[in-house]
Amino acid sequence: MNSGSKNELCDLFERFYQKYHHAYVPNYPEFKRLYTLVTQARKHPHRLSEFEKHCLDRRNFDWKAGNRFSRWMFNYSALKQFFEEHGHSDLPEDYPINQRLGSWAYRQRGQKDKLSPQQVAMLDDLNFTWIDSVDGPRSPNLQRRWEGMYKRLSQYKAEHGHVLVPSTYSDTQLAQWVFRQRKFADRLSSEQVDRLESLGFVFDMQLQKDLTWEYNYQQLTQFYHEHGHSRVPQTYPNRRLADWVRSQRAQRVKLTKDKLDKLSKVDFAFNSNLKSLRDQQWMDNFRQVEAFYKEHGNLSITHDKRLYRWIYKQKAKRPKEEYRRVLLRQLDIHHEG
Template structure:
């Protein structure tokens, strides 16, 4: 027989590597390796992270001698061996990121957050990474889910699938695209306004269809401006300023679709007389 003398050591190494990969996935989602104690999505990972820090503190020299590759692997992904207490409480939930994405959409007209987006240094830092991870989770879930497996599990690896049907529905409700457009820069509000102005000059009105084939994002942007205007009317926070409203109305933009249709019909009737 072939007796495996290193079975225990190999099994321990395999388990360590498995937890390490979970930590890599955690960092991809949250932007750091600071798994809080009692982390609901993966309590065992939180315990494992604490164990790594305790072992390093108590047996640093031995670890560096026996497992230098582990230390190197952890430090390569930004693992911190010692944390301030307040560091552990700084965590943005999925719902918090979703709200940041909504705010981004309100500002730019779409959900195509660049990977390197830093949110101007505010709490939205890492939003681009989060968006990329949502697309990755969606693809993995779609590829690994089978008919017998419920909506929340990776069937192939028996791991919890973060991308549930409720989250998919919430993202699609704000026109989230599961395919990355690989955009490197954002189109400013002013540039979109110029695009709309050109459309008005060609067509004689500003009623860009939401599914405008020549420029779908312009149609979505126009729809978004009307959404922002309704927010103003309700007294809610909006990206529309008085100056933006003024220049939009200057080129004949109507804030309600029904008003735009009535104006177009009236113009058509006057020409027919």
């Protein structure tokens, strides 16, 4: 390490300690540079100066800790702080102040048998609530939290007619909660499973994906009948459908024959033939503008906002294709950039 990196190591490490009150630097994006420096320090301690060793040792730096243990200790320290402030460790899995900590605590609850005796004892010191059996005890805080989210899911069904909450749903807490109910179904009580199934909740991951696909396909079919094509733009109000269409275009090889057959019924275009389709769309717009120009001698197409915007776009951004530029000049449409 050069003198600059030596000072950088001690400065960054001291700042980290002052903020978090421990020396376990995890490999998280916000600590990328510091994590790199402490990793190098562990691998090559002989390259450190006495000053560097001192600044690490004075904060009880663990020279043998790996990233996995450092991550665990970093989150445990945050949970301990939560416990000291609130008197319990039952923070929700989507804890808004620190979502990473909420997710970490939720994972710990169901893997008591995978933790070391020391880790279990440390969590027990915080009155940690374990979920190690389907009908095991749950703290009042966690139960209230589950009831609140279940109510939100019931309201979602009342509004949408189903419980296929997409990952892109505006209520991100509900979307994440639904995903976790399916992923960690073995942690739910039999009563919770029954109540979710009474709403039509599907626990089978593959079946859920197939049902979601069918739901989106029905939305696309409706769009096709209304607009005469299946080219859902990214600016379409139903962003979920627009995103789904884009994802289907990119994964043709992953779709089953049945799904490909269904998409063909709505003239669906994949990425491989999307360019030719766009060329066709451009020519269709041009022919409509050309017809108006020949009839009226001008381009004041105020009755059709879509064509009006198309003309404006051609003026604002010069087409790369030579044939397009030639055709546009015939209608006195020139690039104004």
